Amino acid sequence: AMRWVNTDNSVLENAKGVAKAWLNFDASGTYNGVDNLPVVRSYHNVSGISRDAPGKFTVTFTPGTWENNEYVAIGTANARNSKTGVTDFEVNTVGIVERTGTSSGPTGRTCTVAIVNQAAEYVDSERIDLVFYGYSPSETSGVVPTMTKNPSYPI
DSSP states (O other): OOOEEOTTSOEESOSTTSOSEEEEEEEOOEETTEEOOOEEEEEESEEEEEEEETTEEEEEEOTTSOSSSOOEEEEEEOOOOSOOOTTOOOOEEEEEEEEEOOTTSSSOOEEEEEEEETTSOBOOEEEEEEEEEOOOTTOOOSSOOOOOOOTTSOO
16 A cells, blocks of 8 residues: 655545545626636646536546546535625535536536525526545445444434
């Protein structure tokens, strides 16, 4: 097994806890009468981003990033399409809607993301952050965790 000892003497047993892909982008959509394409600020193992409709996006990963479509996806957004102050945001939900594709398919593996405000409307966002964790091809993680149920919990 490989072990990395960092200059601060911290130890990394493996890279399973490291994000395999991430993305920070501006998808402000229509602002001041102009319908803008997404603007990528930072990324890793992402080959494309599509604004499919207001508040709806498809992220395409670099081929070979994932073993399967069972990766963990986490996202946040400010749900504002205007360039306002750094503390301005709207309460919203970032939904990881669908994970599709294969590493060998014509479009690769993709993840569909949606942003919905409290009124259940799809909204664009000037700041979206997405982080993805999962298995690289041929990577494993040992024994599957044991699942149990508290016997006093009613069915």
